[in-house]
Amino acid sequence: MNVEILQERLIQKLRDKGIKDERVLEAFRKVPRHLFVDSAMYMQAYEDNALPIGLGQTISQPYIVALMTQLLELEKDQNILEIGTGSGFQTAILAQFSRRVYTIERHQALGDRSRTRLRDMGYANVTFRIGDGTNGWPQWAPFDRIIVTAGAPVTPDTLSGQLAIDGIMVIPTGNRDEQELMVYKKAEDGLHSHSAGRVVFVPLIGQQGWKE
Numbered sequence: 001m002n003v004e005i006l007q008e009r010l011i012q013k014l015r016d017k018g019i020k021d022e023r024v025l026e027a028f029r030k031v032p033r034h035l036f037v038d039s040a041m042y043m044q045a046y047e048d049n050a051l052p053i054g055l056g057q058t059i060s061q062p063y064i065v066a067l068m069t070q071l072l073e074l075e076k077d078q079n080i081l082e083i084g085t086g087s088g089f090q091t092a093i094l095a096q097f098s099r100r101v102y103t104i105e106r107h108q109a110l111g112d113r114s115r116t117r118l119r120d121m122g123y124a125n126v127t128f129r130i131g132d133g134t135n136g137w138p139q140w141a142p143f144d145r146i147i148v149t150a151g152a153p154v155t156p157d158t159l160s161g162q163l164a165i166d167g168i169m170v171i172p173t174g175n176r177d178e179q180e181l182m183v184y185k186k187a188e189d190g191l192h193s194h195s196a197g198r199v200v201f202v203p204l205i206g207q208q209g210w211k212e
């Protein structure tokens with residue numbers, strides 16, 4: 001079946017589930033998700049499910065990618081820090097909106113594959129790093145937006161410290177099986193937070209995350 005038809009069906013599902021930001025839905029038209037999974041999963045790439053990408057990791061469910069992107073309230077010319085590059089799909093969605101995406105992945109093989117994939121797709125505004133993202137990326141801080149795509153036991157202080165004033169951070173926190181999707185907004189008087197609902201993510205492993 002033709003990719004455009006599959007994409008439109010997925011976009012309709014995202015709308016039905018409450019994604020309203022047209023820019024986010026448009027980004028899903030521009031980033032063909034089947035290019036981020038094994039070619040055998042072509043059709044499954046347009047179902048609203050997480051899929052395996054190797055090393056026990058997953059490409060996140062499209063609805064969750066769309067929800068997290070919507071919650072970031074992105075504007076053009078922002079710098080975004082992403083922890084957990086994975087397949088690079090969320091990275092590519094973020095790159096549609098931003099000046100630059102700084103993305104960190106702890107698994108070398110996944111990070112290298114995503115770097116090659118996005119370079120081949122023509123993305124020039126993404127900077128990749130392999131390492132423990134729980135320490136953030138002080139060299140490029142502060143960030144206008146921070147997104148963490150793995151579940152943390154608590155929100156690392158290092159990450160909130162690297163968020164700019166008026167910045168927004170989205171991070172799942174909780175136990176290893178289930179988390180709350182926390183949204184933080186940084187104001188002059190400190191951080192304000194709310195939960196956007198329950199989610200299930202693979203664990204954030206690192207110095208300020210879970211032990212391996």
Ligand code: SAM
Binds near residue numbers: 086088106110207209
């Ligand atoms: N957004 C990604 C996508 O669409 O493909 C999904 C990422 S997957 C759910 C979470 C990723 O976070 C995994 O690739 C995992 O290796 C990575 N990860 C876990 N702990 C990390 C850490 N401390 N620093 C960087 N990456 C980490």
